[in-house]
Amino acid sequence: MPLIKIRDLHFYRGDRAIFEGVNIDIHRxxxxxxxxxxxxxxxxxxxxxGGQLRPDxxxxxxxxxxxxxxxxxxxxxLRKRMGxxxxxxxxxxxxxxxxxxxxxxREHTQLPESMVRDLVLIKLQAVGLRGAHxxxxxxxxxxxxxxxxxxxxxxxxxxxxxxxxPFTGQDPISMGTLVNLIHKMNDAMDxxxxxxxxxxxxxxxxxxxxxxxxxxxxxxQGSPVQLKxxxxxxxxxxxxxxxxxxxxxxxxxxxxxxxxxERKDAV
Amino acid sequence: MIETIRSLGRWGLxxxxxxxxxxxxxxxxxxGIPELFLRFSLVIQQLYSVGVLSVFxxxxxxxxxxxVLGLQGYNTLVDFGAEESLGVMVSLxxxxxxxxxxxxxxxxxxxxxxxxxxxxLMKSTEQLSGMEMMAVDPIRRIMAPRFIAGxxxxxxxxxxxxxxxxxxxxxxxHGLLGVDDGAFWSQMQVKTDWYGDIxxxxxxxxxxxxVITWIALxxxxxxxxxxxxxxxxxxxxxxxxxxxxxxxxxILTALMFGG
Amino acid sequence: xxxxxxxxxxxxxxxxGLIAIFVLAMxxxxxxxxxxxxxxxxxxxxxxxxGLKVRSPITMAGVxxxxxxxxxxxxxxxxxxxxxxxxxxxxxxxxxxxxxIYTAGLLGxxxxxxxxxxxxESLKDGDILDLTQPAIxxxxxxxxxxxxxxxxxx
Numbered sequence: 001m002p003l004i005k006i007r008d009l010h011f012y013r014g015d016r017a018i019f020e021g022v023n024i025d026i027h028r029x030x031x032x033x034x035x036x037x038x039x040x041x042x043x044x045x046x047x048x049x050g051g052q053l054r055p056d057x058x059x060x061x062x063x064x065x066x067x068x069x070x071x072x073x074x075x076x077x078l079r080k081r082m083g084x085x086x087x088x089x090x091x092x093x094x095x096x097x098x099x100x101x102x103x104x105x106r107e108h109t110q111l112p113e114s115m116v117r118d119l120v121l122i123k124l125q126a127v128g129l130r131g132a133h134x135x136x137x138x139x140x141x142x143x144x145x146x147x148x149x150x151x152x153x154x155x156x157x158x159x160x161x162x163x164x165x166p167f168t169g170q171d172p173i174s175m176g177t178l179v180n181l182i183h184k185m186n187d188a189m190d191x192x193x194x195x196x197x198x199x200x201x202x203x204x205x206x207x208x209x210x211x212x213x214x215x216x217x218x219x220x221q222g223s224p225v226q227l228k229x230x231x232x233x234x235x236x237x238x239x240x241x242x243x244x245x246x247x248x249x250x251x252x253x254x255x256x257x258x259x260x261x262e263r264k265d266a267v
Numbered sequence: 268m269i270e271t272i273r274s275l276g277r278w279g280l281x282x283x284x285x286x287x288x289x290x291x292x293x294x295x296x297x298x299g300i301p302e303l304f305l306r307f308s309l310v311i312q313q314l315y316s317v318g319v320l321s322v323f324x325x326x327x328x329x330x331x332x333x334x335v336l337g338l339q340g341y342n343t344l345v346d347f348g349a350e351e352s353l354g355v356m357v358s359l360x361x362x363x364x365x366x367x368x369x370x371x372x373x374x375x376x377x378x379x380x381x382x383x384x385x386x387x388l389m390k391s392t393e394q395l396s397g398m399e400m401m402a403v404d405p406i407r408r409i410m411a412p413r414f415i416a417g418x419x420x421x422x423x424x425x426x427x428x429x430x431x432x433x434x435x436x437x438x439x440x441h442g443l444l445g446v447d448d449g450a451f452w453s454q455m456q457v458k459t460d461w462y463g464d465i466x467x468x469x470x471x472x473x474x475x476x477x478v479i480t481w482i483a484l485x486x487x488x489x490x491x492x493x494x495x496x497x498x499x500x501x502x503x504x505x506x507x508x509x510x511x512x513x514x515x516x517x518i519l520t521a522l523m524f525g526g
Numbered sequence: 527x528x529x530x531x532x533x534x535x536x537x538x539x540x541x542x543g544l545i546a547i548f549v550l551a552m553x554x555x556x557x558x559x560x561x562x563x564x565x566x567x568x569x570x571x572x573x574x575x576x577g578l579k580v581r582s583p584i585t586m587a588g589v590x591x592x593x594x595x596x597x598x599x600x601x602x603x604x605x606x607x608x609x610x611x612x613x614x615x616x617x618x619x620x621x622x623x624x625x626x627i628y629t630a631g632l633l634g635x636x637x638x639x640x641x642x643x644x645x646x647e648s649l650k651d652g653d654i655l656d657l658t659q660p661a662i663x664x665x666x667x668x669x670x671x672x673x674x675x676x677x678x679x680x
Contacts, residue, residue: 047396050399050400052396052399052400076402076404077402079399079400079401079402080401080402082400083400084397084400086393086396086397086400087393088392088393090392090393090394090396090397091394091397092389092394092397092398093388093389093392093394103401103403104401104402104403107401107402107403107408108402108403149397152401153401308529311532311533311536312532314536314539314540315532315535315536315539318536318539319535319536319538319539322539322542358554358555362550362554362555419540420539422543422547423539423540423542423543423544423546423547424543426543426546426547426550427542427543427546429546429550430545430546430549430550430554431546433550433554452553455554456553456554456555456556457556457583459554459555459556460555460556460581461551461555461556461557464555465547465550465551465554465555465557469547
């Protein structure tokens with residue numbers, strides 16, 4: 001049975017449909033990637049799974065529980081077992097790196113200070129930032145902030161972690177570090193990982209299964225190898241990053257000639 | 268024409284919706300208050316940034332407002348040969364009106380705007396969402412302690428403002444203009460009532476504290492999460508707080524002193 | 527360390543605020559005498575109280591001895607029944623003391639002045655002052671003056 005089961009998901013923002021009938025299964029212990037062009041609501045999907053947004057129709061089940069039918073208390077209990085890594089890291093700016101990682105422990109447990117310290121240092125060691133525990137978040141680079149956030153997301157030993165665009169805006173070295181870390185964490189801690197991304201190369205390197213989203217629907221799914229062999233032109237355009245294809249280079253509108261002529265008439 | 272009516276309607280519905288969300292927000296904050304008694308250190312942290320950091324401003328402003336009252340009051344009263352009533356005039360103006368109102372306006376500008384900016388920034392950098400996903404309710408963890416801190420700070424600040432102001436008035440009245448100090452204090456004591464004047468003034472400032480902190484927190488929480496949105500929310504906090512303070516002051520004064 | 531300093535300054539802030547409220551209570555307002563529960567109350571009946579109000583001062587030889595706590599109209603005699611609260615410090619006031627309503631200055635507020643009588647017995651809680659002199663209403667005095675002037679001219 002999959003850990004996350006999304007069925008017939010509909011979500012609208014104003015009049016605009018973000019999702020129209022999306023079905024996704026995310027299996028335990030695997031890295032599942034959800035990909036698609038910018039603006040297809042990938043981050044929205046994570047927020048729906050985390051229960052921060054409500055779908056207009058359809059259900060999302062996490063570990064057998066319907067996220068949007070839970071009480072406030074049960075939802076918060078469930079969230080303790082879900083880690084999420086935000087694009088910006090979302091570190092608390094007025095706390096040090098150490099306190100940021102310690103934050104969930106202090107909020108949810110009554111552990112003695114020495115144990116908190118050990119736990120935090122172990123998690124920081126795992127992401128390679130034990131030496132940075134005294135720094136403030138504004139002294140970290142973007143990649144380091146994400147690694148701290150990853151350590152924080154793991155402090156309560158969750159069953160799954162959701163990554164929101166983990167590779168965006170990273171230099172090749174920290175991108176490689178992150179790819180490596182996500183992969184290692186998933187295997188070492190028996191996690192289930194969900195990666196939302198549009199960085200094709202890095203994601204297909206580690207993903208076990210990929211869902212391609214566009215215009216509110218799942219266009220294609222399968223392992224990275226299967227997707228690369230897909231005959232769909234759209235999939236090929238996305239996976240290879242071609243500038244023109246089914247997704248046109250030009251924004252829909254009048255032809256250039258029409259616009260030029262109109263302009264001439266107006267003057 | 269239809270478009271104008273439609274936009275008016277949309278504006279009205281939007282305002283009502285916002286008002287509703289604001290009230291729900293307040294209810295959620297109030298529900299988060301009981302557990303703060305177990306974690307009072309969170310409130311102390313906020314008392315520092317909301318209260319302590321406003322004290323200096325309040326003392327300076329109170330001193331000058333009191334001194335001006337002393338000067339102006341003397342000039343008016345001396346025409347009636349009633350300059351001995353200067354103490355009464357200064358104390359009643361401060362305790363009933365200027366203390367609660369001016370300190371609330373300053374508080375909205377100093378602490379209210381800072382709260383909105385802080386919360387707005389936390390929202391735009393996904394810190395609030397991040398907390399929610401760590402199963403920490405930001406309304407309880409972030410909003411409730413700030414709300415309580417505002418509620419406690421405001422009456423204390425208003426009392427400091429009034430007390431400093433009365434001494435300012437005394438300095439000018441006695442030191443500069445030579446009003447008899449015995450008359451100044453004794454007339455004041457005769458005419459200023461503990462329940463009717465001072466406690467009502469304190470009650471006013473408690474109401475203002477609640478309203479300002481509520482507006483400031485909600486504007487931050489509801490801000491569009493961009494730097495422009497946070498900037499606009501901060502402005503709205505100051506403007507709406509000022510309206511709320513002055514409007515409520517009229518209503519409270521009518522209820523307390525009108526009858 | 528940071529935390530400790532924060533706590534200290536917050537503590538000082540709260541203390542400063544409480545001191546301010548204390549100053550307002552003790553030095554600025556009448557809080558101190560309001561809480562004097564030791565005082566005793568007597569009633570005085572006046573024909574006319576003029577502009578006397580609740581909380582108006584009561585003096586004896588110019589010294590504050592109490593404060594008006596209640597004013598009501600007697601439904602039978604149509605006189606004003608004024609309740610005076612006198613400080614327990616002054617417990618030897620003779621029972622035949624007279625009460626008059628005066629005005630402080632020409633435009634000042636009105637107050638009750640007590641003039642000690644000669645009896646040995648002292649006033650107790652609930653006693654009634656019999657000897658009273660009503661407030662002088664300025665218009666009445668002027669009216670009487672003009673009236674007598676007009677009569678004298680005839």
